[in-house]
Amino acid sequence: MVYCSSQLLSTSFPLLNPKTLKFDAKYSKNWLPLQSTEGLVKGLYQTRVLNLRAMQEDKASAVTSDGSELRVPHVLTVAGSDSGAGAGIQADLKTCAARGGVEVVPEDFVAEQLKSVLSDMRADVVKTGMLPSTGIVKILLHSLKEFPVRALVVDPVMVSTSGDVLAGPSILATFREELLPMADIVTPNLREASVLLGGVQLETVANMRSAAKSIHDMGPRNVLVKGGDLPASSDAVDIFFDGQDFYELRSSRVKTRNTHGTGCTLASCIAAELAKGHPMLSAVKVAKRYIETALDYSKDIVIGSGLQGPFDHLSKLKRNVHNAYVQRAFDSGDLFLYAVTDSGMNKKWGRSITDAVKAALEGGATIVQLREKDAETRDFLEAAKACLEICRSKGVPLLINDRVDVALACDADGVHVGQSDMPTNVVRSLLGPEKIIGVSCKTPQQAQQAWIDGADYIGSGGVYPTNTKANNRTIGIDGLKTVSLASKLPVVAIGGIGLSNAQSVMETGVPNLKGVAVVSALFDQECVLTETKKLHAVLMEAASRVK
Ligand SMILES: Cc1ncc(COP(=O)(O)OP(=O)(O)O)c(N)n1
Numbered sequence: 239m240v241y242c243s244s245q246l247l248s249t250s251f252p253l254l255n256p257k258t259l260k261f262d263a264k265y266s267k268n269w270l271p272l273q274s275t276e277g278l279v280k281g282l283y284q285t286r287v288l289n290l291r292a293m294q295e296d297k298a299s300a301v302t303s304d305g306s307e308l309r310v311p312h313v314l315t316v317a318g319s320d321s322g323a324g325a326g327i328q329a330d331l332k333t334c335a336a337r338g339g340v341e342v343v344p345e346d347f348v349a350e351q352l353k354s355v356l357s358d359m360r361a362d363v364v365k366t367g368m369l370p371s372t373g374i375v376k377i378l379l380h381s382l383k384e385f386p387v388r389a390l391v392v393d394p395v396m397v398s399t400s401g402d403v404l405a406g407p408s409i410l411a412t413f414r415e416e417l418l419p420m421a422d423i424v425t426p427n428l429r430e431a432s433v434l435l436g437g438v439q440l441e442t443v444a445n446m447r448s449a450a451k452s453i454h455d456m457g458p459r460n461v462l463v464k465g466g467d468l469p470a471s472s473d474a475v476d477i478f479f480d481g482q483d484f485y486e487l488r489s490s491r492v493k494t495r496n497t498h499g500t501g502c503t504l505a506s507c508i509a510a511e512l513a514k515g516h517p518m519l520s521a522v523k524v525a526k527r528y529i530e531t532a533l534d535y536s537k538d539i540v541i542g543s544g545l546q547g548p549f550d551h552l553s554k555l556k557r558n559v560h561n562a563y564v565q566r567a568f569d570s571g572d573l574f575l576y577a578v579t580d581s582g583m584n585k586k587w588g589r590s591i592t593d594a595v596k597a598a599l600e601g602g603a604t605i606v607q608l609r610e611k612d613a614e615t616r617d618f619l620e621a622a623k624a625c626l627e628i629c630r631s632k633g634v635p636l637l638i639n640d641r642v643d644v645a646l647a648c649d650a651d652g653v654h655v656g657q658s659d660m661p662t663n664v665v666r667s668l669l670g671p672e673k674i675i676g677v678s679c680k681t682p683q684q685a686q687q688a689w690i691d692g693a694d695y696i697g698s699g700g701v702y703p704t705n706t707k708a709n710n711r712t713i714g715i716d717g718l719k720t721v722s723l724a725s726k727l728p729v730v731a732i733g734g735i736g737l738s739n740a741q742s743v744m745e746t747g748v749p750n751l752k753g754v755a756v757v758s759a760l761f762d763q764e765c766v767l768t769e770t771k772k773l774h775a776v777l778m779e780a781a782s783r784v785k
Pocket residue numbers: 576578607609639640654655656657659676677678696697698707730732755
């Protein structure tokens with residue numbers, strides 16, 4: 239069995255002497271030159287190899303009874319880290335272990351590691367996974383007495399997915415008698431709960447409740463019996479018992495083979511929430527929701543061909559995991575012919591938003607904004623999703639007017655906001671660095687602020703009077719020039735612009751004025767396609783003159 243000490247050391251102590259746990263050049267001397275000359279990646283694998291190598295080095299100097307040197311074979315693996323553990327350094331380690339190349343780390347070594355980490359980093363919460371020997375459990379308990387933590391989360395890993403019991407009778411007794419009484423929460427699945435209780439059958443939610451109670455009697459402050467393996471259950475039901483009340487925590491069962499590591503993940507998430515200071519029940523609820531979401535995001539991922547596959551822990555950080563679309567970077571040229579929709583106008587002419595957007599794209603629109611002032615949220619979202627598909631097929635960005643929530647929900651390319659909408663810096667923090675943000679500006683100060691707050695472009699106007707937006711102050715061509723000259727961001731002109739005046743707007747000659755944004759000139763017209771084509775031609779003509 240490989241009990242990899244580098245799990246404990248990997249992130250914090252890359253070049254440690256395993257005996258003293260101090261930095262020791264001895265453990266780097268053979269390694270660093272190789273690393274620097276070969277340009278190898280530093281990181282997890284380096285640590286693991288070093289630890290193995292370090293341990294082996296000490297052994298290599300041992301002498302056998304007949305006086306000859308006991309030479310332990312060394313394998314140096316130079317590879318990447320595969321978090322799925324099927325390839326890379328993890329596969330190398332497992333293979334070496336299988337072939338007799340790695341040994342279980344000595345208990346005093348684990349004790350030293352725990353001491354080093356707990357005394358130095360003052361952990362808030364400790365979470366345990368598979369503990370391979372009674373000695374190591376005892377060392378852990380001893381360390382926790384010496385360096386108390388706020389909470390101990392015990393994931394009693396005792397039965398493998400294939401059903402093998404990983405913990406022998408003596409370790410089981412230590413779990414029951416010593417580890418569980420110190421735990422703030424223990425999180426057995428059905429098989430582990432059954433093993434802890436001496437082999438009782440657990441087949442119903444009622445069984446799970448009595449198991450939670452019996453395990454609680456062993457001493458942990460809280461028990462979570464996980465019912466993922468409960469037969470004939472459409473929900474994933476877990477029973478949480480805090481010694482007083484039972485809570486039946488249900489989530490929908492995600493149909494996927496990618497469930498490898500859910501137990502470790504759930505317990506780690508509970509630990510993370512506790513470390514942040516959250517109460518136990520809410521930590522458990524968050525963890526359960528996190529698992530459900532991550533499983534759902536990863537349900538169709540295909541990695542490996544075994545019975546179980548890994549899921550994507552970082553799905554929350556990646557919007558729309560299923561969507562292979564990679565948004566291209568914003569280009570100020572996108573502002574050339576900016577089509578801004580208006581549901582009232584399209585309704586008046588008897589067409590859907592999607593038909594209107596299709597026609598505008600066909601006519602040459604280079605960016606689209608959905609400005610659906612009267613739409614119900616759900617209809618707006620549906621329209622946005624449909625238009626997004628159309629725009630993406632043409633490689634044209636689609637922005638949402640005002641509604642950051644709608645943009646996030648459909649993963650639109652960005653948002654346009656006005657001076658009384660959500661502040662631009664808040665929009666940026668919600669949307670992240672890649673999305674496009676436009677801001678309406680009528681003054682140089684607003685333009686300066688938009689730049690500071692992280693906008694990508696500004697919309698400036700109304701250049702001319704308009705019937706589309708009520709009570710909108712007109713700034714004229716001069717106002718547009720003043721704002722554009724002051725702006726560090728590209729500018730699109732808006733307000734009352736159409737075939738008759740687009741050329742005058744573009745001929746202002748301010749270099750960062752990149753195009754015109756229009757509503758009625760395209761959408762309050764019988765044929766969107768024709769009008770867009772005509773406006774595109776006018777803009778092209780103007781652009782050729784300016785050059
Ligand atoms: C490109 C572009 N420029 C300006 C506006 C106006 O936005 P805002 O000031 O938020 O007013 P409403 O559009 O919300 O009425 C715009 N939408 N697009």
